[in-house]
Amino acid sequence: MRKALSPAARKEQHWAWLMVAPTIIGLLVLNYYPLIQTFILSFSKTKTFGASTFNGINNYIEMFQSPEFWKATWNTILFCILTVPVGIILALLVAILLNAKVKFKSGFRAIYFLPMVCAPAAIAMVWRWMFNGEYGIINTVLGTKISWLTDSKTAIVACAIVAIWSSIGYDAVLLLSGLQNISKSYYEAARIDGASRVKQFFSITLPMISPTLFVTLIMRLMSSLKVYDLIYMMIDQSNPVLPDVQSLMYLFYREAFVAGNKGYASAIVIWTIFLIGIVTVIQFIGQKKWVNYDV
Amino acid sequence: MKHLKRTAVFLMAAAMALTVTACGNSGSGGGSSDGKLTMQIWDTAQRDAMQSLADAYHEENPDVTIEVQVTSWDEYWTKLEAAAGSGNLPDIFWMHTNQILLYADNDMLADVTDLYDDDTYSHYSDISIANTMGSDGRMYGVPKDKDTICLVYNKEMFDQAGVSYPDETWTWDDLTEASQKIYDATGKYGYMAYCDEQLGYWNFVYQNGGYILNDDKTAAGFDQQATIDAMKFYIGLQQNDWCPDQTYFAETAPGDAFFSGQGAMYMEGDWTLMDKMKNYPEMQGKWDVAVLPKCPSPASGDGRATISNGLCYATSAKNQDNETVMNFLKWLGSEEAQKLQSSYGTAISAYEGCEDEWVAAFDQFDYKLNVQACIDEFDYAVQSVNDATRPVWKSKVNDEMLKIYGGQVSVDEGLKNCNDIINQAIAEG
Numbered sequence: 141m142r143k144a145l146s147p148a149a150r151k152e153q154h155w156a157w158l159m160v161a162p163t164i165i166g167l168l169v170l171n172y173y174p175l176i177q178t179f180i181l182s183f184s185k186t187k188t189f190g191a192s193t194f195n196g197i198n199n200y201i202e203m204f205q206s207p208e209f210w211k212a213t214w215n216t217i218l219f220c221i222l223t224v225p226v227g228i229i230l231a232l233l234v235a236i237l238l239n240a241k242v243k244f245k246s247g248f249r250a251i252y253f254l255p256m257v258c259a260p261a262a263i264a265m266v267w268r269w270m271f272n273g274e275y276g277i278i279n280t281v282l283g284t285k286i287s288w289l290t291d292s293k294t295a296i297v298a299c300a301i302v303a304i305w306s307s308i309g310y311d312a313v314l315l316l317s318g319l320q321n322i323s324k325s326y327y328e329a330a331r332i333d334g335a336s337r338v339k340q341f342f343s344i345t346l347p348m349i350s351p352t353l354f355v356t357l358i359m360r361l362m363s364s365l366k367v368y369d370l371i372y373m374m375i376d377q378s379n380p381v382l383p384d385v386q387s388l389m390y391l392f393y394r395e396a397f398v399a400g401n402k403g404y405a406s407a408i409v410i411w412t413i414f415l416i417g418i419v420t421v422i423q424f425i426g427q428k429k430w431v432n433y434d435v
Numbered sequence: 436m437k438h439l440k441r442t443a444v445f446l447m448a449a450a451m452a453l454t455v456t457a458c459g460n461s462g463s464g465g466g467s468s469d470g471k472l473t474m475q476i477w478d479t480a481q482r483d484a485m486q487s488l489a490d491a492y493h494e495e496n497p498d499v500t501i502e503v504q505v506t507s508w509d510e511y512w513t514k515l516e517a518a519a520g521s522g523n524l525p526d527i528f529w530m531h532t533n534q535i536l537l538y539a540d541n542d543m544l545a546d547v548t549d550l551y552d553d554d555t556y557s558h559y560s561d562i563s564i565a566n567t568m569g570s571d572g573r574m575y576g577v578p579k580d581k582d583t584i585c586l587v588y589n590k591e592m593f594d595q596a597g598v599s600y601p602d603e604t605w606t607w608d609d610l611t612e613a614s615q616k617i618y619d620a621t622g623k624y625g626y627m628a629y630c631d632e633q634l635g636y637w638n639f640v641y642q643n644g645g646y647i648l649n650d651d652k653t654a655a656g657f658d659q660q661a662t663i664d665a666m667k668f669y670i671g672l673q674q675n676d677w678c679p680d681q682t683y684f685a686e687t688a689p690g691d692a693f694f695s696g697q698g699a700m701y702m703e704g705d706w707t708l709m710d711k712m713k714n715y716p717e718m719q720g721k722w723d724v725a726v727l728p729k730c731p732s733p734a735s736g737d738g739r740a741t742i743s744n745g746l747c748y749a750t751s752a753k754n755q756d757n758e759t760v761m762n763f764l765k766w767l768g769s770e771e772a773q774k775l776q777s778s779y780g781t782a783i784s785a786y787e788g789c790e791d792e793w794v795a796a797f798d799q800f801d802y803k804l805n806v807q808a809c810i811d812e813f814d815y816a817v818q819s820v821n822d823a824t825r826p827v828w829k830s831k832v833n834d835e836m837l838k839i840y841g842g843q844v845s846v847d848e849g850l851k852n853c854n855d856i857i858n859q860a861i862a863e864g
Contacts, residue, residue, distance in 0.1 A: 188516065188520075188537060188541060188826075189516065189519050189520040189541055189543065190520030190521070268686075272686050272687070273682075273683075273686060274683070274686070274687065287682055287686075289685070289686055290682035290683075290685045290686055291682075375685075376685055377830075377833075378630060378681075378684065378685055378833075378837070379682075379685035379686075379837075380681050380682060380685060380837045380838075380840060380841035381682075381685075381841075382837070394830065397509075397512075397513045398830045399827065399830050399831065400516070400826055400827065
């Protein structure tokens with residue numbers, strides 16, 4: 141049964157609303173209003189300078205019939221497959237190392253976090269030079285002659301490598317905070333019982349960190365599904381492999397701002413939201429099997 | 436607790452005040468009655484020239500101040516379209532032939548056909564005037580500059596291969612022969628032919644007597660034999676050992692390749708030459724420019740052509756009766772302002788007779804670049820291709836061209852697709 145609020149409590153509640161109002165108003169104006177507009181726009185045929193006419197589901201029909209669109213969807217999924225598992229595992233590894241007793245620990249933490257602080261444009265610029273097929277350092281070191289960024293097979297791998305590199309630091313810091321919440325007494329008890337380090341990791345660390353791991357995983361998957369800036373910086377629009385690399389958001393950018401086809405572009409956005417929704421729902425169902433909240 | 440509440444109220448009030456001022460700021464963006472004008476441009480290299488114009492005008496009219504704002508090319512058009520849609524265009528902005536018809540035909544720009552009482556516009560070439568016109572034949576901008584495309588070559592590589600420098604007698608055959616000889620002698624690339632329209636295949640198409648769009652802009656010309664032949668020649672250049680393929684250019688711009696000594700020739704717009712001289716001081720004296728080679732056996736015409744584009748200064752249709760803006764526009768088209776712009780050596784002013792100022796700007800260097808070649812080319816300049824649907828088909832045609840270069844479609848099929856893309860865009864208007 142709901143208890144009626146006392147006048148004082150109700151007054152308190154008003155204040156609560158007032159306090160969160162700036163954030164809520166910001167969300168409504170900056171996030172939800174554009175979201176609704178995008179949804180409406182996806183059913184419109186847009187002309188230049190903001191004019192548009194209702195177009196039914198034609199944008200979606202056109203989209204689902206476009207091979208370019210399906211290619212971009214696959215590219216996006218492939219990008220997730222390439223970046224998320226490897227990225228998370230490496231981040232966990234780094235977090236565990238940073239949690240151990242090593243010298244210059246804070247120095248290492250800073251180094252691993254550094255990519256997060258760098259401007260993505262600068263990162264992409266440097267990596268582009270490193271990946272350059274003619275003069276790049278990567279080919280020089282490996283002794284290979286691979287056109288990393290202009291070969292349709294390697295371009296997305298190259299992008300994935302940069303994505304993993306730039307996300308490890310942030311993910312590791314998140315996971316590190318999870319690791320530091322694990323009480324030392326568990327490990328002491330395990331050691332007394334004679335459990336090996338590997339056994340300790342799988343029986344204590346992994347279950348205990350699983351909630352943090354889950355959050356990291358969800359965030360990383362979402363941002364990978366929305367990947368745009370990195371690929372945009374790495375792969376020029378004059379690059380012939382663009383169709384084999386462009387993500388949904390890159391396709392969206394090109395349709396909306398290069399071709400000026402904002403209605404169609406909005407349909408791509410709605411599809412991406414749908415895709416992210418599905419993936420997230422699957423994860424929330426799947427988490428029951430492996431995420432451990434009993435601490 | 437009470438104290439906390441008071442603080443909260445104060446913070447809220449402050450936040451609201453901030454929002455109000457923020458609105459106030461954006462609202463005054465379009466206003467110009469206070470004598471403060473904004474001028475939006477996209478080329479950093481021309482910032483100094485534009486700033487000098489702003490300063491010179493301010494000196495003559497102390498109550499008008501012009502702020503020059505530079506935005507990168509890609510962002511410029513995204514921003515400008517949004518600004519036009521919401522009615523917040525900058526006071527003065529550059530207009531490009533790619534976009535002017537779109538803006539003019541949608542009534543976004545002020546008509547400046549009758550800006551002058553005198554014959555100022557008679558000092559501009561027909562191409563310059565045409566570059567400012569909307570589909571209705573009215574002028575929607577004051578001509579700013581005019582340009583040509585020239586051949587840039589590395590003198591050292593020519594010397595090593597024992598090939599004489601390019602000059603006005605050169606044909607496409609000389610271009611390919613010299614490239615082969617240079618490649619054989621030095622191992623460096625010859626002429627670097629990459630996928631580009633204004634700085635690439637358009638020139639070859641018009642030299643061969645073909646066209647991209649017909650004269651009344653109702654149909655594409657990729658189905659014309661002269662166009663197809665020229666396109667095949669140009670695209671086919673990458674089949675040679677002496678020319679890098681398109682994947683190379685995806686990583687390395689031809690200008691970068693040239694100035695790092697990887698190739699002997701490429702085509703460049705005259706407006707970037709000043710920048711190249713300044714940015715590559717160690718290369719001064721090692722390279723020069725020449726007119727474009729001509730087509731040896733054109734389907735029609737004399738085989739000579741260079742694409743000539745030109746920008747203009749435009750303002751919003753809302754400013755049609757705004758005297759402050761209109762007077763500044765008027766001044767920008769004057770001989771005084773145009774000469775001043777030319778003297779910076781970046782863009783050649785559209786006003787006829789400012790060419791010498793532009794050429795003279797290069798006297799500051801020890802090595803005298805043959806920039807006169809760029810001026811000579813105006814004799815056979817062709818207006819840069821544009822129509823109202825160009826923003827629609829430009830990127831699509833480029834994607835198709837990349838497919839041709841990448842071998843995903845045959846040249847014939849790809850060119851047919853290009854033709855269809857443009858014709859469809861025209862049909863949908």
